[in-house]
Amino acid sequence: MTVDRTLFATTFTTLPDWPCPTCGKGHLKADKDALLNQETGPSKAAHEHDAWDPEWIERRFAALLTCNFANCGDLVAVLGDVSIVEEYSYDYDGEPTQEFNERLKPRSLSPAPLPIRPPEDSPELVKEALREAAGLIWQSAEGAANQVRQAVEHLMDEQGVTKSAPGAFVPLHKRIKEFEGKDPKNAEILLAVKWLGNSGSHAGGLTRDDVFDAFDMVELVLVNLYDTTTATIMAKVKAINTQKGPVKPTP
Template identity: 40%
Template sequence: MICDNEKCAEAVTVSGRTSVDVDFNHEGHPFLSTYYKILFAFPSPVPISMPIHTPDGVKSALIAAAGLLWATPDAAMNKLRQAVEAFLSAEKIPSTTTKKPRGRVRLSLHCRITRYGETPKGLPLASALLAAKWLGNAGSHDDGSASVTRDDVLLAFQVVEHVLDERYSDRRQKLLQQITAVNKKKGPVRPTRRKTRVKPPF
């Protein structure tokens, strides 16, 4: 399989299962349809875009989650939870604290998110991080509930992508600059072209 993005065009090795089933057209006539279920892809495409300034620990966890997505959604969800932990560490939110008389104890992910939400930069992202945590818990804790689906994992990917875009992407800032420029000019803004001087051949 080859990526249809011309800037990528990466070849991916895919394996899985095929099945054939009977479907019916709009006139009620039966026909055979072939279905493919992917169980393995290498290299596994990450289903979201990661801003250039995404911390390495977050990138590693997301790439690992993508590799597990097709075969074991539960394990993929667990890796996404680790991506949230790595994000908070990159944001300088401590993972431990000191409590008497026990000494140093580990902070729960929920507690770390709450602390991050108390900061100016973390306030608008805390809700999304909590959603990612709850989804991640479904893959980390076997509580007898329904197993994690691939759609659950893809939703968690989207939630993490939102957090990364809001924190590390410069697209929003560039758009605000363009909005200011359009309002100032009261119309479309064209890029200025530099005039290049042609040196004489002698």
């Protein structure tokens, strides 16, 4: 499963049904009556300018989103900016009609939806770093990338890779190379995540899409290491083949 990037676009005409960050089963729903959307003071004052245009309007919005899963019902707070964009619609004769529509630009979600679904048995510190990264997506691609890189550091800890040497700190690159000795496939993926994380140390060094690539890569590694679905199914396959039919449960 890869990141559904339509859920993490820069702007929206209406807020999407993000997955619940708490239960992972429900989706976040916005009550339109509870969504606050107001024009800023400086924006109102600008209406007096002779050259004023609707696209000058600046608004702020805030809302509480509710998980629609009955056993959860958690709340997520969202806030951001609203801009006015000029758009055109066309009738059957091809005649354009000018419209000015609002676009919502989220700046913060708390707690933030995770773009990926790590396996349940993934290390908690790894998942916590990914949750931190998810919250930063809306504010800073660089900050989010650094947190994904931190998730890789925690993963190396969990895999028992050398963290420090006498009198010296072991850099992540060297740790991944050590990990390569026992798991070259996943090490190759993690090395790419590390390079993206390094770019996050420089302003403008990477894009949101780069961050989503890093999320996809980390999810793949976590599935490879901690997802037991394949092993469970294959155990059933072997048991059925041995019995040459259904396997009866043990009384």
